[in-house]
Amino acid sequence: MKKLVVLLCAVSLLACGGCAREKAKQGVVLTVWETYNTEERALFLSLVQEFQQANPGIAVEAVSIPFDGLEPKILTALATNTAPDIGRVDVGFLPKVAIRGALMALDQYGVEAAKPNLRPVALSSCMIEGRTYGLPDQVNGLCLFYNKEMFAKAGLDPAKPPATWEEFVACARKLTDKQAGVYGFGMRNSLWWSLPFIYSFGGDILTRDKKCALADDGSVAGFQFKADLYSKYGIEGGAWRAGGVRDDMGFQSRKYAMVFNGPWAVKGLEQGGIDFGVALVPSGPAGYATNVGGNNLVVFSTCKHPAEASRFLMFLTSKEAQARWANELGQIPVNMLAEDLIDFTKHPYLKTFMEQMKYAKPRPQTGSYPEIENALNPEMQAALDGKKSVKEAMESGCKLVTEILGEEEDLEASLKR
Amino acid sequence: MKERRLDSAVWRPRRVKLLKTLGLYAVLVCAALVVLFPVVWMLLTAFKQPGHEFDPEIIPRSPTLQNFRRVFAEFGFLRYFGNSTIVAVAAGVLATLIATLAAYAFSFKSFVLKNKIFAVLVASMMVPGLMYVVPQFAIVQKLGWMNTYRAMIVPHLANVFGLFLLKQYMDTVPRSLVDAAKIDGANDFQIYGRIIVPLALPVIATLFLLTFQFHWSNFLWQLIVTNKESLYTVPVGLAMFKQAHEELYTLKMAASAVSIVPISVIFVLAQRYFIEGMTRGAVKE
Numbered sequence: 001m002k003k004l005v006v007l008l009c010a011v012s013l014l015a016c017g018g019c020a021r022e023k024a025k026q027g028v029v030l031t032v033w034e035t036y037n038t039e040e041r042a043l044f045l046s047l048v049q050e051f052q053q054a055n056p057g058i059a060v061e062a063v064s065i066p067f068d069g070l071e072p073k074i075l076t077a078l079a080t081n082t083a084p085d086i087g088r089v090d091v092g093f094l095p096k097v098a099i100r101g102a103l104m105a106l107d108q109y110g111v112e113a114a115k116p117n118l119r120p121v122a123l124s125s126c127m128i129e130g131r132t133y134g135l136p137d138q139v140n141g142l143c144l145f146y147n148k149e150m151f152a153k154a155g156l157d158p159a160k161p162p163a164t165w166e167e168f169v170a171c172a173r174k175l176t177d178k179q180a181g182v183y184g185f186g187m188r189n190s191l192w193w194s195l196p197f198i199y200s201f202g203g204d205i206l207t208r209d210k211k212c213a214l215a216d217d218g219s220v221a222g223f224q225f226k227a228d229l230y231s232k233y234g235i236e237g238g239a240w241r242a243g244g245v246r247d248d249m250g251f252q253s254r255k256y257a258m259v260f261n262g263p264w265a266v267k268g269l270e271q272g273g274i275d276f277g278v279a280l281v282p283s284g285p286a287g288y289a290t291n292v293g294g295n296n297l298v299v300f301s302t303c304k305h306p307a308e309a310s311r312f313l314m315f316l317t318s319k320e321a322q323a324r325w326a327n328e329l330g331q332i333p334v335n336m337l338a339e340d341l342i343d344f345t346k347h348p349y350l351k352t353f354m355e356q357m358k359y360a361k362p363r364p365q366t367g368s369y370p371e372i373e374n375a376l377n378p379e380m381q382a383a384l385d386g387k388k389s390v391k392e393a394m395e396s397g398c399k400l401v402t403e404i405l406g407e408e409e410d411l412e413a414s415l416k417r
Numbered sequence: 418m419k420e421r422r423l424d425s426a427v428w429r430p431r432r433v434k435l436l437k438t439l440g441l442y443a444v445l446v447c448a449a450l451v452v453l454f455p456v457v458w459m460l461l462t463a464f465k466q467p468g469h470e471f472d473p474e475i476i477p478r479s480p481t482l483q484n485f486r487r488v489f490a491e492f493g494f495l496r497y498f499g500n501s502t503i504v505a506v507a508a509g510v511l512a513t514l515i516a517t518l519a520a521y522a523f524s525f526k527s528f529v530l531k532n533k534i535f536a537v538l539v540a541s542m543m544v545p546g547l548m549y550v551v552p553q554f555a556i557v558q559k560l561g562w563m564n565t566y567r568a569m570i571v572p573h574l575a576n577v578f579g580l581f582l583l584k585q586y587m588d589t590v591p592r593s594l595v596d597a598a599k600i601d602g603a604n605d606f607q608i609y610g611r612i613i614v615p616l617a618l619p620v621i622a623t624l625f626l627l628t629f630q631f632h633w634s635n636f637l638w639q640l641i642v643t644n645k646e647s648l649y650t651v652p653v654g655l656a657m658f659k660q661a662h663e664e665l666y667t668l669k670m671a672a673s674a675v676s677i678v679p680i681s682v683i684f685v686l687a688q689r690y691f692i693e694g695m696t697r698g699a700v701k702e
Contacts, residue, residue, distance in 0.1 A: 031644075033644075035660075035661065036660075037660035037661065037663070038491070038660075063644050063645065063646065064646060064657065065640075066640070066653060066656030066657050066659065067656075067659060067660050067661050068656060068659055069636075069637075069640045069653070069656055072637060072640070072641065073640055073641050076550065076551060076554050076641045077641075079551050079554070079555070080551070080554055080555045080558050082558055082563070084644075090661075249471040252468070252471060253471060253472060262662065264661065264662035264663060265662070265663075268468055268663060271467065271468040272468040272469070295661070
């Protein structure tokens with residue numbers, strides 16, 4: 001799959017340009033490739049209906065694409081100039097296509113007016129070098145989920161989740177019962193899932209001048225703490241190991257008392273009858289912090305009706321539309337004005353999720369984020385396994401990152417020429 | 418005392434044999450368990466309540482059919498199955514037909530540069546299939562075939578592996594048989610239809626199964642040439658169950674369980690041919 005993506009990228013470079021698309025229907029038809037889940041899709045289609053009624057002459061044609069199939073599909077489409085008008089892309093994927101000239105900057109189509117009300121951390125993932133390459137569709141970050149029942153059983157106050165990493169370790173020790181196979185915490189290995197640790201210890205992925213910062217003191221300390229949870233403190237159940245019980249599944253089956261997770265997990269846990277609470281990720285030397293994930297809506301550069309497409313995107317990020325995402329599906333609204341319209345009694349966790357986003361730190365806007373993640377993950381795995389020291393792992397990871405960034409720079413330079 | 422020793426001496430080889438057999442069976446049972454586990458897990462999960470797919474119990478506590486119902490009612494799998502059947506059957510039949518005709522030509526006819534052309538074709542098998550994706554997509558798109566069954570079927574009809582498999586087999590058919598038919602006045606199509614095809618039936622059946630299975634489980638190509646849910650095939654439909662943060666395992670397993678039915682049925686029906694076909698042509702006599 002990775003080879004394919006590289007190949008498609010290469011071809012798409014050669015072929016991004018104007019496109020001829022036949023439009024049989026009258027008026028403007030906007031094609032949208034979306035990756036929503038079932039319930040999100042239902043809401044999206046109802047919003048599309050609403051938009052079409054308010055904007056006669058603009059029809060929106062939504063095509064649902066499997067989440068994992070979107071990237072190869074978009075890259076193939078770009079290679080042959082058959083991209084849709086609008087796409088819903090992961091925040092980590094946006095820079096990759098934007099830098100390659102496949103996305104349209106929307107600044108001249110009136111999105112300026114919508115921007116001040118959008119959550120800054122979400123909007124920043126659409127911005128590259130001061131230009132707006134889309135509008136946020138969904139934003140989230142990891143929070144701490146904890147099992148209240150297990151807290152009570154261990155003699156802890158279910159209303160008082162740990163607020164600092166020290167409290168977290170103390171708490172988890174009480175929750176761990178190795179004989180019974182129960183652990184205080186279950187975690188996942190990957191760069192993205194390690195970011196809350198790295199950020200809260202003052203680390204980062206890249207420095208301000210775009211050099212790898214993962215071997216710097218803050219990052220190393222953050223990841224060292226994560227590794228210690230398993231090897232030194234023994235409060236983590238090895239969820240990240242091959243063959244281990246994954247964090248979310250272990251939380252579901254009451255094997256791990258605490259895990260990181262996001263708004264998307266709420267429904268499944270409620271269905272599974274878990275009595276859980278949501279708290280901010282504990283604070284470290286650098287205070288509270290978490291990572292950012294989500295999706296953005298983008299307009300491809302081959303779109304013939306960018307003004308109409310922008311209008312549709314602004315409609316989707318409007319106060320009213322975003323209030324529906326929050327009230328009906330419990331998601332964090334990307335429009336901050338929508339907060340006044342939210343019924344928090346129905347979505348008790350939403351306040352914490354929104355509070356957590358205040359401490360969320362976006363990833364660097366590099367076209368190579370997925371490659372950076374792929375380079376780091378095996379190194380991090382080796383460090384967790386104890387095969388390498390954290391410092392060694394991060395240093396060799398950084399070497400790879402520097403290479404990746406160099407290639408990316410060369411590519412960007414050649415694209416600008 | 419003496420007798421006893423004799424007795425045990427008589428029993429020893431039998432006992433060793435028994436132990437050997439037991440050992441062999443133990444290994445086979447283990448291997449079977451490894452192979453069957455995912456299938457059994459899939460079937461059991463298909464009957465579990467959503468959210469309980471990773472509960473410790475293996476047998477679902479309160480089995481339900483709602484996963485199957487939802488797969489067909491809410492996720493349109495009937496349509497996806499229809500599409501997959503059309504594509505896999507059409508592609509399987511056509512690709513096999515073309516491969517047998519081509520193999521006949523390469524095996525029994527002589528024409529200019531025959532061996533060189535064959536070598537080039539076989540060499541093309543060395544190119545990784547993914548290399549063809551973008552050019553094929555560009556061609557399909559230029560032909561205006563996007564969102565059609567044609568787009569899913571036609572690009573994979575030329576099956577060099579099938580040609581190779583069949584030609585190697587046809588080369589083993591005694592030339593005298595063909596010569597005798599010619600003397601009796603049979604033309605090429607009669608030789609092909611009355612002699613070669615019946616003889617090569619096991620290999621042909623194998624090839625049909627392989628191409629059917631390839632198209633039944635092909636994901637990437639079907640994904641990129643269709644932009645309409647009404648044209649999605651089963652693998653693309655199955656991928657829809659993996660969403661941004663969650664995977665709907667119970668539904669996915671229910672749909673997967675149904676999706677293996679056609680292949681299993683065909684395999685069981687054609688098993689005899691299938692096994693025979695794979696070994697045919699392995700040795701050239």
